[in-house]
Structure formats: C-alpha cells, structure tokens
Amino acid sequence: MLNISKNSVSEYVDLTKFKSCQEIFHKEYHKRFKSFLMVFTVIMIMILFLPWTQNITSSGNVTTLKPNQRPQTIQSQIPGRIEQWFVQEGDFVTAGDTILRISEVKSEYFDAQLAERTNVQLNAKSSSVDAYKNKINALNNQISALQRERTLKLEQAQNKLKQAYLKVKTDSIDLEALKIKAAIANTQFERTSSLQTEGLKAVKDVEDARNKLQEASAKLVSAENKFLVAKNEVINSQLDISTLQATYADKISKAQSDLYATQSSAYDTEVQVSKLETDLANYTKRNSLLYVTAPQDGYINKAIKSGIGETFKEGEQLVSIMPSNYELAVEMYVRPIDLPLIHVGEDVRVQFDGWPAIVFSGWPNVSYGTYGAKIIAIENFISNNGMYRVLLAPNKEDVEWPKDIRVGSGARTIALLDNVPIWFEIWRQINSFPPNFYQPEQATTK
Structure with a gap:
C-alpha cells in the first residue's frame, strides 16, 4: 500500500488484526536510536579527551652513522690506462686487495726501470x-x-x-x-x-x-x-x-x-x-699506485670505468664499494618552520620501506611495524631541497632494527613532540597552527 490516496484504509480495515502490523506498530525504534546517539556522543567526548602525541612526519633514507661507513668510490691518484681487472661486481674484498692494474700514460714514466x-x-x-x-x-x-x-x-x-x-x-x-x-x-x-x-x-x-x-x-x-x-x-x-x-x-x-x-x-x-x-x-x-687496492672491507657495487685499455685522468671514479661493517642510521628532512620543535635526544619512530606497518602517528604505543630512533644531529645549514637534515640513530632501548635493511632504502619518520588532548589537536589542525613549542626537561650536552 503506497498510501497515495487521501482515503485512509484504517477507516475501513482494522490493521491491528494482522500479525505483521502487530509486530511493527507496537515497537518503539526511536528510543533505541536515541540511546545509540547518547552512547556514541559520550564515547566521542571521551575520545576527544584522550592523549594525542603531536608529531612531525617526514621522509628520509637509510644511511650510516659514520662517514667512513657510507658507500664510496675508489679513484686513482695518477692518470692511467686499465690493463687488468681482478674483481667483478658483487665480490667481497678486504682492505688491501688488488682491484685492478693500470699502466702509465705519461711519456716521462714509460721507462720500466x-x-x-x-x-x-x-x-x-x-x-x-x-x-x-x-x-x-x-x-x-x-x-x-x-x-x-x-x-x-x-x-x-x-x-x-x-x-x-x-x-x-x-x-x-x-x-x-x-x-x-x-x-x-x-x-x-x-x-x-x-x-x-x-x-x-x-x-x-x-x-x-x-x-x-x-x-x-x-x-x-x-x-x-x-x-x-x-x-x-x-x-x-x-x-x-x-x-x-x-x-x-x-x-x-x-x-x-x-x-x-x-x-x-x-x-x-x-x-x-x-x-x-x-x-x-x-x-x-x-x-x-699502478695497482688500485681496496681501502677497507666491503663489496664491489659497480665498475664505473670498465673494459681494457680505457684511459682516465687522476681523481676520476673507477669503482664503487660498499663497506661491509657499518652502523645504520636514518636521515630525515624537516621544514624550517618545524626545526625549532625538535631537539637532540628526542624519540622518533621509523617505518622502513618494504616492512609492513600499521601506524597511528598520534599513538606511537599502538603502532605496529615501526622502530625506535633518537635524534643525534641536526644540520645547522639548510640543504639544497630547502629543508634541514636530521640524523637518527637506533634507540638501543627499543626493538632492534631489521638486519636486512640496506643503505639507501626509503624510510618514513615520525618525530614525537608534546602530548595534548585530541580535541586540541583537531582544533590545531583546523586552524593550521604549528605544533606546541617546548624545550626538553634535560638539556643535551654538546
């Protein structure tokens, strides 16, 4: 019945005699909905007062903690001509191992004796x-x-x-x-x-x-x-x-x-x-110097100069090598407006590319697949990308970083700041205000 006509059926038929009508007309659905709305409102109000950790998210790359542990290229101090290769890409070499042999290209050094x-x-x-x-x-x-x-x-x-x-x-x-x-x-x-x-x-x-x-x-x-x-x-x-x-x-x-x-x-x-x-x-x-040797233990990544008989100048890159012993770190970049908000020694959560994670940026304790890190250095001069570089080291008190991470892989970082209620964070985000500026309780030593 579409109830399109102005004539009401109830004037001619007693609907209460029917079982289906008895099931429908005698239930008070609005009371349950009101109860649901009340409970939902209370829960939402409670959620608004839950603590929320302000944070600064950024992207970065996996690097090494010390400069001598990062990928490097091997150069020759003298110009020469490639005569013989002793390694191939992917080989492991120790410090002092011969990588290639070169010969002189300057006439004043042609005499072998x-x-x-x-x-x-x-x-x-x-x-x-x-x-x-x-x-x-x-x-x-x-x-x-x-x-x-x-x-x-x-x-x-x-x-x-x-x-x-x-x-x-x-x-x-x-x-x-x-x-x-x-x-x-x-x-x-x-x-x-x-x-x-x-x-x-x-x-x-x-x-x-x-x-x-x-x-x-x-x-x-x-x-x-x-x-x-x-x-x-x-x-x-x-x-x-x-x-x-x-x-x-x-x-x-x-x-x-x-x-x-x-x-x-x-x-x-x-x-x-x-x-x-x-x-x-x-x-x-x-x-x-006619024999180019490995400066430290590592793996041959790429032969930049290849072939036999190819000549090169002094200082040109010949081979790329990755050290075998290194301590992982992460470099992230922060905007200049966020730079005063971070300090050396603060906690940062890191998510690595290729490692599944469930991230709640405001609740780091319930996040899954993130690893702890601490800020150890903040660059004093702006980088070419218009942001400041921040170096992170593993937090020894947290879960150990995965061993299969490779230098150069991507990472997402969450720098943890002050704890505020959720309603305050929503209000800050709506008004596009920066996170709270605060100083850590313990000053870091230089």
Whole structure:
C-alpha cells in the first residue's frame, strides 16, 4: 500500500488484526536510536579527551652513522690506462686487495726501470758527496798544517830578528869603544908629535903613535861597517817576517778558497742527492699506485670505468664499494618552520620501506611495524631541497632494527613532540597552527 490516496484504509480495515502490523506498530525504534546517539556522543567526548602525541612526519633514507661507513668510490691518484681487472661486481674484498692494474700514460714514466736508474744516479751522487767531504777534510788538514808551519816560521824569524837586534846592540857597543880608542890614539899621536917637535920624543915614538892611530881608525871603520851590516840584518829579518806572513796568508787564503768552493760543490751535490731521493721515493710510490687496492672491507657495487685499455685522468671514479661493517642510521628532512620543535635526544619512530606497518602517528604505543630512533644531529645549514637534515640513530632501548635493511632504502619518520588532548589537536589542525613549542626537561650536552 503506497498510501497515495487521501482515503485512509484504517477507516475501513482494522490493521491491528494482522500479525505483521502487530509486530511493527507496537515497537518503539526511536528510543533505541536515541540511546545509540547518547552512547556514541559520550564515547566521542571521551575520545576527544584522550592523549594525542603531536608529531612531525617526514621522509628520509637509510644511511650510516659514520662517514667512513657510507658507500664510496675508489679513484686513482695518477692518470692511467686499465690493463687488468681482478674483481667483478658483487665480490667481497678486504682492505688491501688488488682491484685492478693500470699502466702509465705519461711519456716521462714509460721507462720500466726508471726507479732503478734513478737509484744508480743517487748512488753516484752520494759517492760524489763523500768525495767532497774527504776533500774538505784534506783541505782542513792542509790549512791546519799551513797555520802550524806559519807559526813555527814566524817564531824562527822573530828569533832571528832578536839575534839581529842583539848583534846590532853588540856592534854598537864595540863601535863606541873603538871610537874612544881612536880618539885616544889621535890624542896620543898629537901629543907625541908636539913632544917630538920640542925634541922630547923621538921620531920613532911619533911613528908608533901614528901607526896606532891608523890601526884604531881602521878598526873604527870596520866596526862601523859591521854595525851597518847588523842593522841591515835587522831590516832583512823584519822583511822576512812580513814576507812569511804574506806568503802564508796567501797560501792559507787559497786553501780556504778551495775549501769554500768544495763545500759549495758539496752542498750543491747534497741538494741533487736530496732531489734524487725525492724522485726515487716518488717513482717508487708511483709504481705502487699502478695497482688500485681496496681501502677497507666491503663489496664491489659497480665498475664505473670498465673494459681494457680505457684511459682516465687522476681523481676520476673507477669503482664503487660498499663497506661491509657499518652502523645504520636514518636521515630525515624537516621544514624550517618545524626545526625549532625538535631537539637532540628526542624519540622518533621509523617505518622502513618494504616492512609492513600499521601506524597511528598520534599513538606511537599502538603502532605496529615501526622502530625506535633518537635524534643525534641536526644540520645547522639548510640543504639544497630547502629543508634541514636530521640524523637518527637506533634507540638501543627499543626493538632492534631489521638486519636486512640496506643503505639507501626509503624510510618514513615520525618525530614525537608534546602530548595534548585530541580535541586540541583537531582544533590545531583546523586552524593550521604549528605544533606546541617546548624545550626538553634535560638539556643535551654538546
């Protein structure tokens, strides 16, 4: 019955006699609905007062805690040409294992015996240094000998000069004595001549006096000559001393000049030896660089340069390697507006790609498939994507992270902030307010 007509059926038929009508008309459905609404309203009000953990969600990647544990590339310090590969992608290598062998591409290093030839040159130059040192010792000995000889010669010449001075003094005394004798002889001759004139002395006496006077005069002349010879010997002795000093000064100066020239040559040779030693060390080290080795234990990820005969420059990437021993971490990026809300040491929940999870962001305790982490570092400078990088480490007090996680896989992070009622969080979300700013109770140590 559609009850379209204005005529009511109940005026003609008693519907209460029918069983179906008795089941329908005598039940009060509105009372149950009201009860349902009351219970639902009470439950919703109670839910609004439940605690809700404010959070900042972000996406990130799995990385390593230490820089030396992250994937790296191996470069060659010298340019070269690939000659032989010793590994393939996926191989495990230990530190020091040879990965590939290269050859030189610069013409100045083509000589295979370059280090040996440089060593021969080094030995020859070292012998030259020893020869120069021996020559320096010989010149020092020669200078010492000349100095000793000069000292002895000067002592000898000074002794001779003293003897000449003494001889001059002796001759001068003899000369004075002979002068006195000559004067006496002259006086006696004149007196004898006067007496002979007066007849008191014989002619023979005069002749004897004249003879004595002549002898005294001759001795006086001889003494004067001898005195002059002695003075000449003094002058000669002084000249000999000056000559000795000049001669030995010249000899010693020449020996010292040879010594300084030899020392200069020795220093130059030592410089050449030092340069050859440096070259030899460089050549030896360069020979060792012809074999590219693994810097640490790890797995060969990818051969960036491949084939045989391919050339490359110094510093070019050759092989990518992943260290085998590492500590996992997660890097997430937060907006600049959320940066003041996070602090070092706060708890973060992490969901890894490929690991099933049921996440209630506001109720971390009931979430399933998330793992605990703590903030250990916050970047002080903005990244290229316009956000700040935050590094997370596993929370040792929580469930251990899965061992099969690989570096580079994706992760979703939930940074846990302050606890507020649900009604407050709904009101904040409706008004687009930021989460509550607060400081942790315990300040972290820098």
